[in-house]
Amino acid sequence: MPSSIVHIGFALLLAVGLLGRYYDRRALLVVIAVVLFPELDTLLGWVMAGAHRTVLHTMLTSVFAGGLLWWETRRSNSWIRGRWGDYGVHVAWVALFAHTFAHLALDWAHLEGINILWPLVDQFVRLDGELYYSSTEGFVQTFVDFDIDEETGATVVDPGQTGTTATTHVSNPAQPTSDPDPGPVNRQFPIAWNGWQLYLVVTGVFAVVAKRLQTPRVERDD
Amino acid sequence: MPPTLINIAVGVLIGVALLGAAFNRRSLAIVALAAAVPDADAAVSLLIPGTTNALLHSIFIPLLAAGFIYYDTVVRDDSWLRARWGRDGVRVAWVALAAYAVAGIGLDLFSPEAVAVFYPFSGRYYAIEGRFVLSTQSGVVQTYIEFADGWFVVDSPGTTATHHVDSWVNPAGEERRLRLIETGWQAVIVMTAIAAVPAKWLIERSDR
Numbered sequence: 001m002p003s004s005i006v007h008i009g010f011a012l013l014l015a016v017g018l019l020g021r022y023y024d025r026r027a028l029l030v031v032i033a034v035v036l037f038p039e040l041d042t043l044l045g046w047v048m049a050g051a052h053r054t055v056l057h058t059m060l061t062s063v064f065a066g067g068l069l070w071w072e073t074r075r076s077n078s079w080i081r082g083r084w085g086d087y088g089v090h091v092a093w094v095a096l097f098a099h100t101f102a103h104l105a106l107d108w109a110h111l112e113g114i115n116i117l118w119p120l121v122d123q124f125v126r127l128d129g130e131l132y133y134s135s136t137e138g139f140v141q142t143f144v145d146f147d148i149d150e151e152t153g154a155t156v157v158d159p160g161q162t163g164t165t166a167t168t169h170v171s172n173p174a175q176p177t178s179d180p181d182p183g184p185v186n187r188q189f190p191i192a193w194n195g196w197q198l199y200l201v202v203t204g205v206f207a208v209v210a211k212r213l214q215t216p217r218v219e220r221d222d
Numbered sequence: 223m224p225p226t227l228i229n230i231a232v233g234v235l236i237g238v239a240l241l242g243a244a245f246n247r248r249s250l251a252i253v254a255l256a257a258a259v260p261d262a263d264a265a266v267s268l269l270i271p272g273t274t275n276a277l278l279h280s281i282f283i284p285l286l287a288a289g290f291i292y293y294d295t296v297v298r299d300d301s302w303l304r305a306r307w308g309r310d311g312v313r314v315a316w317v318a319l320a321a322y323a324v325a326g327i328g329l330d331l332f333s334p335e336a337v338a339v340f341y342p343f344s345g346r347y348y349a350i351e352g353r354f355v356l357s358t359q360s361g362v363v364q365t366y367i368e369f370a371d372g373w374f375v376v377d378s379p380g381t382t383a384t385h386h387v388d389s390w391v392n393p394a395g396e397e398r399r400l401r402l403i404e405t406g407w408q409a410v411i412v413m414t415a416i417a418a419v420p421a422k423w424l425i426e427r428s429d430r
Binding site for chain 2: 010013014016017018020090097101102105106108109110126127128129130131132133134135136137143184185186187188189190191192193194195196198199202203206207210211214
């Protein structure tokens with residue numbers, strides 16, 4: 001994974017703007033908690049092969065939670081609305097946005113990617129490629145590869161499949177490899193890797209600090 | 223430099239984050255443009271070699287601009303910015319400056335192609351690249367900034383005389399390449415920016 005620190009950094013950048021007039025410390029903490037939550041499937045890795053980046057990293061969590069949230073907040077005796085009012089509804093939607101983009105999407109582009117449609121399809125997919133316009137090659141994109149199968153003549157579409165839960169283990173501090181090494185295990189807890197990950201952390205912190213420095217004002221009062 | 227599209231996407235995210243009540247189509251466009259402006263120094267490099275990621279990526283440009291905005295809006299009795307564009311104008315000016323510095327220069331500084339941040343006083347390119355890992359076998363590993371002889375050292379691929387930054391207008395070889403997205407995480411940034419703008423619209427609308 002890009003570390004939880006990187007997920008939180010990116011989530012902060014998104015939350016500062018999207019929380020709008022409900023922006024406060026408690027709302028930020030809720031968003032951070034939701035962004036951390038999917039890493040719990042790491043613990044399932046001890047009892048279920050390939051659970052990390054599968055059980056709670058499938059994009060179906062966003063679809064399911066979105067549908068649930070839509071239905072829950074629109075019925076007449078909504079629990080969220082009754083307990084926390086508009087504040088609760090707003091913060092829940094922002095947390096779902098952060099979960100989808102700051103956590104799942106970032107992991108999608110990292111290592112072996114995520115098991116994006118589990119349990120419907122058991123297939124890890126990694127987002128990787130380039131998009132450019134070249135003076136000699138024209139427009140080129142390599143995110144999704146299209147090939148012709150030589151034997152059957154059928155078109156093969158490859159959006160970056162990396163394997164199934166049976167064959168894929170995404171390294172994490174709890175289980176660096178799927179088969180325990182006999183020797184001393186090197187558990188690595190990454191904070192940031194490469195410039196861009198540190199950049200996302202710095203930018204998230206910058207957004208929070210800049211928001212604090214801004215002149216507080218009642219929105220559109222004049 | 224990472225593709226200008228990525229600078230713009232991060233600029234949009236900063237605009238969504240910080241524009242607040244001044245958020246509208248025009249102010250967002252200004253902020254996104256501010257994030258793209260530094261990459262225009264690639265065109266200047268045709269006339270003055272070695273200005274890509276240097277001339278407009280110099281830290282002194284946003285510092286001067288910050289000094290100007292501060293002087294105009296705080297020190298002066300009647301601010302030109304406020305008189306001409308109102309309170310929202312002041313907000314947009316500060317956020318555009320943040321986009322220029324953080325999305326325009328900062329993003330490039332954290333990439334291997336590097337930025338000459340102290341141009342024109344120094345032509346050396348700097349790149350904050352490395353990793354920061356806690357490991358049970360090798361302890362704390364931090365290679366972004368090395369400390370040696372009481373100085374701190376960051377990676378540098380060379381100076382304006384020796385390091386060429388490839389771009390569409392000033393390519394290294396025969397082929398010109400307009401890079402839009404280089405890798406997966408950049409695609410995620412672009413997707414997020416595209417999703418964040420309508421999300422912010424919905425939120426602003428429901429807030430009124």
